[in-house]
Amino acid sequence: EKFNAAARRLRARLNQLGAVPLGSVAPLTLADEQAAEGVYGTFEAWAAQVLQAVCPQPMAAQPMAAAPAAPALELHVRLESAAGPALDDAGDYYVEPHGNLTPAGRLATATVTVNRRITAEDWIQETRHLELALPGAGWDFHGGDVAVIYPENRDEAVERFGAILAQTAGFPEGVAGSAARLDLVARVERGAAAAEQPALPAAWPKPKLRLPRAASLRMLGKRFLDLAGTPKRSFFERLWPWAANEDEREKLQELASPEGYDLLLDYCLRERRTYLDIFEEFPSARPPLPALLHIVPPIWPREFSLAGGDPSPSDEAGTGTSSIHLCVGVVRKTTPYGRHHVGLCSGWLAGLAQGAPVRLWVRAGPMRLPEVLKADAVPRPLVCVGPGTGVAPMRALLRERARLAAGSPGTGGPGAASSLLVFGCRKRDKDYYYEQEWREMQESTAGGFCLAPPAFSREEQGRKVYVMQRILEEGTREKIWELLQERSGSLYISGTSKGMPQDVAAAIKKVAMHVGGLDAAHADQWLKALEKGGRYMVEAW
Numbered sequence: 001e002k003f004n005a006a007a008r009r010l011r012a013r014l015n016q017l018g019a020v021p022l023g024s025v026a027p028l029t030l031a032d033e034q035a036a037e038g039v040y041g042t043f044e045a046w047a048a049q050v051l052q053a054v055c056p057q058p059m060a061a062q063p064m065a066a067a068p069a070a071p072a073l074e075l076h077v078r079l080e081s082a083a084g085p086a087l088d089d090a091g092d093y094y095v096e097p098h099g100n101l102t103p104a105g106r107l108a109t110a111t112v113t114v115n116r117r118i119t120a121e122d123w124i125q126e127t128r129h130l131e132l133a134l135p136g137a138g139w140d141f142h143g144g145d146v147a148v149i150y151p152e153n154r155d156e157a158v159e160r161f162g163a164i165l166a167q168t169a170g171f172p173e174g175v176a177g178s179a180a181r182l183d184l185v186a187r188v189e190r191g192a193a194a195a196e197q198p199a200l201p202a203a204w205p206k207p208k209l210r211l212p213r214a215a216s217l218r219m220l221g222k223r224f225l226d227l228a229g230t231p232k233r234s235f236f237e238r239l240w241p242w243a244a245n246e247d248e249r250e251k252l253q254e255l256a257s258p259e260g261y262d263l264l265l266d267y268c269l270r271e272r273r274t275y276l277d278i279f280e281e282f283p284s285a286r287p288p289l290p291a292l293l294h295i296v297p298p299i300w301p302r303e304f305s306l307a308g309g310d311p312s313p314s315d316e317a318g319t320g321t322s323s324i325h326l327c328v329g330v331v332r333k334t335t336p337y338g339r340h341h342v343g344l345c346s347g348w349l350a351g352l353a354q355g356a357p358v359r360l361w362v363r364a365g366p367m368r369l370p371e372v373l374k375a376d377a378v379p380r381p382l383v384c385v386g387p388g389t390g391v392a393p394m395r396a397l398l399r400e401r402a403r404l405a406a407g408s409p410g411t412g413g414p415g416a417a418s419s420l421l422v423f424g425c426r427k428r429d430k431d432y433y434y435e436q437e438w439r440e441m442q443e444s445t446a447g448g449f450c451l452a453p454p455a456f457s458r459e460e461q462g463r464k465v466y467v468m469q470r471i472l473e474e475g476t477r478e479k480i481w482e483l484l485q486e487r488s489g490s491l492y493i494s495g496t497s498k499g500m501p502q503d504v505a506a507a508i509k510k511v512a513m514h515v516g517g518l519d520a521a522h523a524d525q526w527l528k529a530l531e532k533g534g535r536y537m538v539e540a541w
Contacts, residue, residue, distance in 0.1 A: 004030040022053045040233060044261050077290045078187040079172060090212045093224065093298070097148050099364035103138035107150075110134050112356045113323065115349075123430040126330040127389060128350050129307070132358055134322040139311040143396035144367030144539075147324055148301045150359045151345035152223050157276060158182070161221040164279045170288040182218040188293070189213075210298045226299045228274045228344045233264055235275070238295045245284035252282060272333070272341040302345040304328065305365060305494065305539060307392035308399045324362065327392040327433065367393055367492050367537050369401055379404075380535075381448075381489030383480050385504050387424035387455070387467050390495025391433055393539060394421055397492070398449060402441060405448070418448040418487070420479055424455035424467040432456075452476045467500075468507040472514075480508070481515040485526075490535040497540035 011028055015021070021028075031042035094107045102108050114131035132147075153161075162178030165171075171181055188211050211224060221227060233256060240252035254260035255267070267273065275296050279285065287295065309324035330350045331343025352358070371379045379401070386394040398419055421438065425431045432454065441449045453473070457464045470476055483489040493504050505527065512523040530536035 003032075022050070040261055041265060044258050047258075076189040077293065078189065079175075079289075080185045080187065090215075093210050093212050094150070094359075095210070097301075097361050097363045101139070101141050101145065101362045101364060102360075103136055107359055107361060108135055110324070110358045110360055112352045112354055112358060115352055115354065118327075118431075118433055120430045123427075125426075125431060126332065126350065127431065127433065128326075128328045128330065130326040130328060130349060130352075131309075132324050132326070132360075134312075134324065137312050137322070139322040139362070141306065141309065141311050141324070141362045142368055142372050143306065143308075143398075143400040144365040144369075144393050145306050145396075146363050146365045147304045147306055147326060148361040148363055149304060149345060149349075150223070150301045151299060151348045153221060153225075153227050153299075153344070154348070155222075157227045158218060158221040160276045160280070161225070161227055162218070164276070164286070165217060165289075167283070168286050168289060168292065182221065183216060185214060185216050186220060186289070187214045211293060220293075224298055225275075225293075226297050226344075227276050229297065229299075230272055231268060231275055231278055233261070235278075235295055236264070238291075239278070239282075239285050239287065242287040242291065243282060243285040245282075248282045248284050252285065271335045271337055271339055273339075299344070301361075305393040306362075306396045308396045325396070327389050327395070329389045365393065366539055367397065367494075369397060369404075370490065371404065372400070381483035381487045382419040383422070383483050383489060383491045384419065384494075385422045385467055385471070385492070386494045387500065388431075388495055389433070390493075390500075390539075391421075391423055393494050394423075394492065395434060395437070398441065402444070402449070418450065418483060418489075420450045420452060420476075420483060422452045422455075422467050422470055422476070424457065424465075424470070426456065426458040428454070428456055428459060450479065452479075466503075468503045471504065471507040472510055477511045477515050480511050484508075484530070484535075485512075485516060488535075490537070491530060492537050492539075494539045501538045501540050 007030060008028070011021075029042060029046040031039040031046075033039050090107075096105055110132035112130060113133050114129065116129055117126060118129045119125055119127045159178065162182040165181040166176065166178040168181075171184070175181055175184065211220070215224070236252050236256035240249055240256055243249035243252055255264050268278075273281075304326050307325040307327040310322060312322040326349070328346050328349050330346045331341070332347075333341045335341060349358075369379070369382075370377050382397065382401070384394040384397065386392070398421065401419060423433075423438070425433065428435075438449075438451050442451050452470050453476070455465045455467045455470045457466055459465070471480060484491060491508065493501050495501075509520070509523045509527060512518045512526050513520065516523075516526075518526060527536065
């Protein structure tokens, strides 16, 4: 329903205003960035249809010209010896996210206190439970909030970056070799570039770089440049003019062209080749440092729903302690041609030792307990559906509710509403996250917690059980209807966006029909009323 909602609403409005659609010649096309072909693949086919509709006469293909001479890029990089003052000025690199809950509105450096695997050692999926100690006091986060984490590249990637710099022109005389160049300090200045700065193609857009004002090239490679990211077509458009070898230049031009999208899909996107891989596989393409900093994007932060934690109340003496918990599934994949891919952030977090620093923000998330949203609100029941690592925000919400029910100091008084958790994984003895905690919570009276029979999709040979089936089982479905309808509870869903939220919504609709006696139309209206009233929330990724 919400997929490409803006585009569909715009189309509906244009129709209302009398616009004439191109119809079957160029129908409404909705791109999905998670699809195998990505956005580009869908767009190219759509654009070809549109061009054919508005310009039936084929246009002559224009070959790619050589990079034209142009004024210098409005970016100046001055290199200084590492023997000078120690510099690590992040400048405006770390942009405050919306709804920042970090004290003083700044980036915080947390410290790893716990990092343990919570899946069996012999299981295909590695999932980690991390606990991070937060500095200072004044933290005010809740269950449902989100940690915004800035990961770092592996040391091996930084050394590969240094090898590329060793082949790059424009460095001071006498500074050769990867180690020496990585140790140089780069001062990034915007404005008119010096005359000696290399000229770049005029077609390049004005840079909107998010880089520190001053840092060693080693630090740039470690914390700021997305060296392990997968390039998009725009990267090849900007790289090919720097290729000195004719064969390499032609190959890069093909990857940069609309006609070469299938090649880009197979060679780069599906194989998860990185920026480092491309530079290594095209050794004659060595742009000068200012251009390199322009075409390799910065590392963007990753967001993780909190799996729990303990915020500290404001403490003038600064003696309060806070911590956040994360439940992180480590991304490990094998590409069609056998390349091994590890997620940048999840792989980095998995390898952190106790005491390691983690730079992060905390921002408000979409889910909150009703009694937290409004201080004087009566606690209402919760139905939480969180398969896999989608259980993370549910754990945070349920732990907070239990703490409130127990009347912990500074968190409110006693009193609790019922909470039902529907959890699913593959096997009980392999990836049943927080099993012992759920048992202890169920045995306790705090929070009125109830755990539905877990769904194990690989427990029995030939029989797959998912959370949607558990929702419809006798006993569970009646409990869900009681909590949502009779006691005005809320429904929270969290996990993968690949069909799970829609399937759970369909199962809840069946509950309304089978237990509540509603027909299909009224069941849909009932679900929409829950959503409109803020009692039906989905967090999916």
